[in-house]
Amino acid sequence: MCEENKRYVYSYQLIELENQKAKVNTDKQKDKIIIEVKKAYLDIETAEKNIDLNRKNLEYAQENFKMAQLRYKEGITTSLELMSAEIALQQVQSKYIQSLNDYDVAVLQLIYSTGGKIE
Incomplete structure (x- = not known):
């Protein structure tokens, strides 16, 4: 094979390798x-479940505070129990938020992640 043909073959192989590399990178992406x-x-599913759980906990803490x-x-009861219920309510409110x-x-x-715009 002449030298010029070898260069073409080498160039072609190099281009093929670059194409394969690009395909692998695309697949990885x-x-x-x-x-x-x-x-x-x-x-999102986890957050929805946590919202439901914390909403129920909030309702319970509100009722406990009222009681x-x-x-x-x-x-x-003592003011200590009242303060404890209030602190518990505040903690649950914080978790809910x-x-x-x-x-x-x-x-x-x-x-x-889906390429949408965040405004």
Whole structure:
């Protein structure tokens, strides 16, 4: 084979290798996007469950605080129990707000992962 033909063959092989490399990189990027989208979707499901759980906990804490207030007004309990119920309520409220925030972040991550615009 003459020298010029060898260069063409070499150039062709080099181009083929570059094409294969580009295809592998594209496939890796597709896989990465699929994983990101699945993770974002699962994060949304988890956040929804946490919202429901924290909403129920909030209802319970509110009821517990009301009962503690009534017991305190009736002189059945101490101010310490009332304060404990109030602190518990505040903690649950904070967790509920955090779960709403986590949901918003998960939705934004899904939008971002699917190429949507975040406004």
